[in-house]
Amino acid sequence: MFLKQLSEAVGVSGREAEVRDLIRAEIKDDVDQIETDALGNLIAFKEGKPEYPTILLAAHMDEIGLMITDITDDGLLKFKPIGGIDKRILVSKQVVVGPDKIPGLIGAKAIHLQEPDERKNPLDYGELYIDIGTKEKEESEKLIELGMMATFATEFKHLGTDTVKGKAFDDRVGCAALVELLQQEHQLSIIAAFTVQEEIGLRGASVVAYDLDPDLALVVEGTSASDVPDSKEAGYSTQLGAGPALTVQDGSLIPSQPVVNKLIEVAKQNEIPYQFRKLTTAGTDAGAIHLTKEGIRTAVMSLPCRYIHSPASLINLNDYQATVKLLTKFCEEMEEGGLTDEGIN
Amino acid sequence: MKELIKRLVETFGPSGDELAVRELIRGEIKDQVDHIEVDTMGNLIALKKGQDDSKKVMLAAHMDEIGLIATHIEEDGFIRFSNVGGVSPYNLLGERVLFNGETIGVIDKEGKLDDISKLKHDKMYVDIGATSQEEAEKRVKIGDTATYYRQLDLLENRLVAKGLDDRAGCAVLIETIKQLTEQPTFDTYFVFTVQEEVGTRGAITSSYGINPDVGIAVDLTLTGDTPEAKRMAVSLGEGPTIKVKDRSVLVNPQLKNLMIDLAEENEIPYQLEVLDRGGTDTGRMQLSREGAIAGAISIPGRYVHSPAEMIDLTDLENSIKLLSKIVQSDYQGLF
Numbered sequence: 137m138f139l140k141q142l143s144e145a146v147g148v149s150g151r152e153a154e155v156r157d158l159i160r161a162e163i164k165d166d167v168d169q170i171e172t173d174a175l176g177n178l179i180a181f182k183e184g185k186p187e188y189p190t191i192l193l194a195a196h197m198d199e200i201g202l203m204i205t206d207i208t209d210d211g212l213l214k215f216k217p218i219g220g221i222d223k224r225i226l227v228s229k230q231v232v233v234g235p236d237k238i239p240g241l242i243g244a245k246a247i248h249l250q251e252p253d254e255r256k257n258p259l260d261y262g263e264l265y266i267d268i269g270t271k272e273k274e275e276s277e278k279l280i281e282l283g284m285m286a287t288f289a290t291e292f293k294h295l296g297t298d299t300v301k302g303k304a305f306d307d308r309v310g311c312a313a314l315v316e317l318l319q320q321e322h323q324l325s326i327i328a329a330f331t332v333q334e335e336i337g338l339r340g341a342s343v344v345a346y347d348l349d350p351d352l353a354l355v356v357e358g359t360s361a362s363d364v365p366d367s368k369e370a371g372y373s374t375q376l377g378a379g380p381a382l383t384v385q386d387g388s389l390i391p392s393q394p395v396v397n398k399l400i401e402v403a404k405q406n407e408i409p410y411q412f413r414k415l416t417t418a419g420t421d422a423g424a425i426h427l428t429k430e431g432i433r434t435a436v437m438s439l440p441c442r443y444i445h446s447p448a449s450l451i452n453l454n455d456y457q458a459t460v461k462l463l464t465k466f467c468e469e470m471e472e473g474g475l476t477d478e479g480i481n
Numbered sequence: 482m483k484e485l486i487k488r489l490v491e492t493f494g495p496s497g498d499e500l501a502v503r504e505l506i507r508g509e510i511k512d513q514v515d516h517i518e519v520d521t522m523g524n525l526i527a528l529k530k531g532q533d534d535s536k537k538v539m540l541a542a543h544m545d546e547i548g549l550i551a552t553h554i555e556e557d558g559f560i561r562f563s564n565v566g567g568v569s570p571y572n573l574l575g576e577r578v579l580f581n582g583e584t585i586g587v588i589d590k591e592g593k594l595d596d597i598s599k600l601k602h603d604k605m606y607v608d609i610g611a612t613s614q615e616e617a618e619k620r621v622k623i624g625d626t627a628t629y630y631r632q633l634d635l636l637e638n639r640l641v642a643k644g645l646d647d648r649a650g651c652a653v654l655i656e657t658i659k660q661l662t663e664q665p666t667f668d669t670y671f672v673f674t675v676q677e678e679v680g681t682r683g684a685i686t687s688s689y690g691i692n693p694d695v696g697i698a699v700d701l702t703l704t705g706d707t708p709e710a711k712r713m714a715v716s717l718g719e720g721p722t723i724k725v726k727d728r729s730v731l732v733n734p735q736l737k738n739l740m741i742d743l744a745e746e747n748e749i750p751y752q753l754e755v756l757d758r759g760g761t762d763t764g765r766m767q768l769s770r771e772g773a774i775a776g777a778i779s780i781p782g783r784y785v786h787s788p789a790e791m792i793d794l795t796d797l798e799n800s801i802k803l804l805s806k807i808v809q810s811d812y813q814g815l816f
Contacts, residue, residue: 369553371603384624385550385565390497390676396624412623414552416563431521431686 138162139312139456140292143302146232148201148285149218149336152176154235155197159311159330166318167328177344178330180318188324188471192350192432193317193463194341194421195310195357196334199303200445201287204233204266204280211270213240213280216261219335220445224258229447231266234284240268288447298377298453305449306358307334309439309456313356316460323471334421338388341421345428352395352433352475354466355422356459358451359413359438372414374440377452379409380459383436385416388423392433394475399435402465408458413438433475437462482656482797485509486640487633489648493582495548495626496565496679499523501582502544506651506673510658514671523675524687529658529808531667536816538669538808539693539773540657541684541762542650542700543677546643547786548628549578549607551621558611560586560621563602566678570600572787579630584609584620586627629788638794639717645790647677649780649797650699656801657808665808667694674762681729684762688769695736695774695815696766698724699804701792702754702779713756717781718793720750721800724777727756729764735814736776743806749799754779774815778803 147155156178164170169181178197184190200219207213213233217223227244243266244259266286270276290303302308314328327348331340345353363375374381382399383391403410413436426434439459441449494502503525511517514527525544547566554560560580573588580586586607594604607627611617633642640649654671670691674683677700688696702722705713715722723740724732744751756779767775780800783791 372553384552385497385563385679388680390679390682393497412552414623416550416552426522427682427685429686430690433521 138315139300139308140302142308142312143292143304146237146287147197147199147304148287149198149333151285152197152332155311156330159197159315162315163318173344175340175343176332177340179344180328182318182322182326182328184323184325189351190325190327191467191470192327192329192345192348192353192425193314194329194331194344194353194355194425195314196307196331196340196421197311198332198335199287199306200335201285202231204282204284204286206282207273207276207280208265209273211272211276212243213266213268213276215266215286218285222445223260225446226264227259230289231286232289233266233268233280233286236279238268238279239289240266240286243267290448295450299450300453301448301450303448305441305451306444309358309441309451310356313456313460313463317463317467320464322467324467326467331421338419338421338424341424345425345432350432352392353422353425354395354463355420355425355434355436356463357420357436357438358441358444360415360444361440361442364442374411374413374438376440376442376450377454378411378440379455380462381411381413381438381440383413383438386419387417388419389426389434389436391422391435395433395435398469398475399437399462399466402469403462406461406465408462408465410462482652483635483640485655486649486652489651490633490642490644493579493628494544494546494644495628496545496676498626499544499675502648503673506544506655509655510671513658520687520690522683522686524683525673526687526691527658527671529661529665529669529671531665531669533666534668536667536694537691538665538667538695538697539672539688539691539766540654540669540804541672541674541687541696541698541766542654543647543674543683543762544651545675545678546628546646546648547678548626551580551623551625553623554614554617554621555606556614558609558613558617560607560609560617561603562605562607565626567786569786570602570605573605576788577630578607578627580609580621580625580627585630631788639791640794641789641791643788643790645782645792646701646785649701649792653699653780653797653800653804657804660801660805661808663809666810666812669808677762681760681762681765684765685769688766688773692770693766693773695812696763697775697807698761698763698766698777699800700761700777700779701782701785701790702756703758703785704781704783707783715752715754715781717783717791718795720752721796721803722752722754722779722781724754724756724763724779727760727763728758729760730767730775732763732776733774736774739810739812739814740776740778740803740807743810744803747802747806749803749806751803752781
């Protein structure tokens with residue numbers, strides 16, 4: 137499964153080259169043109185018939201991670217978060233650092249050595265470090281440069297029958313879905329944008345659509361699933377196994393109603409399960425894309441990920457397949473009738 | 482004027498669903514402008530051609546109002562919601578709201594909430610009179626939006642209504658179009674923007690499309706003239722304000738001075754506005770493409786974002802006078 141390779145590839149915001157190369161190699165024979173822009177966004181063009189609309193599909197390549205900011209005299213690596221990380225989950229996790237994937241372990245003072253008061257508070261960045269097994273600064277400096285990124289060393293694995301675990305499902309699941317779509321034949325023109333630096337402020341997406349002028353855009357994301365014991369149903373963001381989640385509003389976007397309506401119509405016609413993302417905060421690349429130039433009609437489809445932004449999250453493979461199917465059928469529907477102006481807002 | 486404002490504020494138009502307001506405004510102005518169109522985001526853009534087409538002036542007032550969005554329907558038919566723009570949960574207690582412009586609901590909080598200081602939207606619900614999820618979903622679906630359900634009232638010389646932010650500004654633009662006796666100096670785009678309350682989004686795309694040389698927003702501002710109010714040197718009834726600064730913009734000083742000179746020459750009362758909270762479409766016009774000379778006229782408003790916003794009719798009339806003088810001025814000192 138290509139998702140396994142994507143999940144295990146390293147691509148913290150600003151250092152997406154490995155993911156980009158992987159995707160480029162996978163799709164190069166399926167698309168008509170492929171390019172990388174100045175910020176590092178990978179843009180693939182699959183030309184359709186000119187009478188059909190052009191759709192921009194976007195998924196971000198980057199993942200959250202840690203940036204090395206200092207090396208101590210003992211050779212330990214100090215770091216700062218890149219993107220939204222819960223610092224409480226960091227201690228004792230295995231990581232890889234830099235392009236050579238130097239293995240390391242996030243360390244801190246052992247419980248025996250902590251004062252009772254210290255145990256009450258989560259360890260802060262000042263108290264955490266990455267230990268790569270070196271004895272002194274000079275030894276670490278041979279392997280590590282400041283500014284290198286670290287990410288979790290997590291293996292992709294199947295759990296049970298329908299579930300997989302891995303890191304960076306946000307948003308490698310979106311990348312995987314777009315790759316599958318590009319490997320099919322289509323009548324309409326598809327532009328697939330694999331964006332950079334989403335996790336630190338939708339930065340790749342802010343420039344990616346400027347020269348593209350698509351008729352509409354669809355962002356495919358990984359989103360939080362909160363169907364876990366301490367949440368009430370009304371507070372669920374999304375649920376695993378209930379299909380892709382459509383955004384009704386988030387902190388960056390009110391989606392185009394005709395696009396959302398069409399997605400719902402296509403899901404119903406094809407008996408594809410779908411749900412709504414009930415959280416109205418946070419943002420995606422769609423926030424930047426829909427405000428490009430004179431505006432682009434945009435919607436978001438998200439795959440629920442439990443334990444998102446952590447060393448390992450879970451997705452349901454049925455949700456993944458439903459996402460690919462909904463994307464495929466939506467593209468077919470655009471070939472048939474396109475969008476009407478009904479309810480444009 | 483009062484009748485126009487009444488229709489404007491009583492029309493349903495939360496951010497993202499401005500259709501009804503747009504159609505109302507289009508009907509009011511379409512015969513009096515040279516060109517009218519709606520862009521991808523839903524902004525209504527009307528052009529009055531100028532005597533000189535070498536410069537473009539963009540005037541912006543936003544059509545959208547704050548509101549609520551349904552996020553979950555309970556088994557027993559209660560609707561859970563989140564906010565669309567800045568809506569205080571305290572203003573919502575006991576309030577009636579209108580979903581989709583047609584379904585009335587009443588708001589309360591969960592019974593177990595003892596500490597009112599912890600009131601949040603997710604501890605509240607809308608009751609639309611439904612007895613089951615199925616029944617509720619016939620009228621309100623997840624993603625549907627609501628606004629306050631209120632009528633306009635006239636209290637002496639003051640208007641009280643929901644949505645005066647910024648339908649009052651829309652009314653100023655509409656009346657300016659209607660009252661213009663001659664062509665404006667330059668090509669003047671009257672833009673009724675969308676999604677201001679969720680991040681001045683409509684102004685981003687409309688400014689890009691128009692690429693104005695001068696941008697002027699007309700919106701509500703706050704006042705400091707109520708008991709124990711936070712300090713702000715703006716009062717109701719003492720004239721429109723000429724904006725100096727808000728969180729989105731530092732106004733171009735030449736444009737500010739032009740507005741002051743025109744107000745003084747024409748004996749229009751005015752106040753200067755330094756707003757330390759909130760931004761407006763002004764900032765978006767200023768930073769679009771290679772930039773524009775941007776400023777704003779604001780209508781002083783009390784209780785802004787509540788179901789009972791209050792403005793003064795004289796301020797409104799003076800805003801129209803000032804804006805009319807600006808669009809017919811020589812824009813001296815600007816270029």
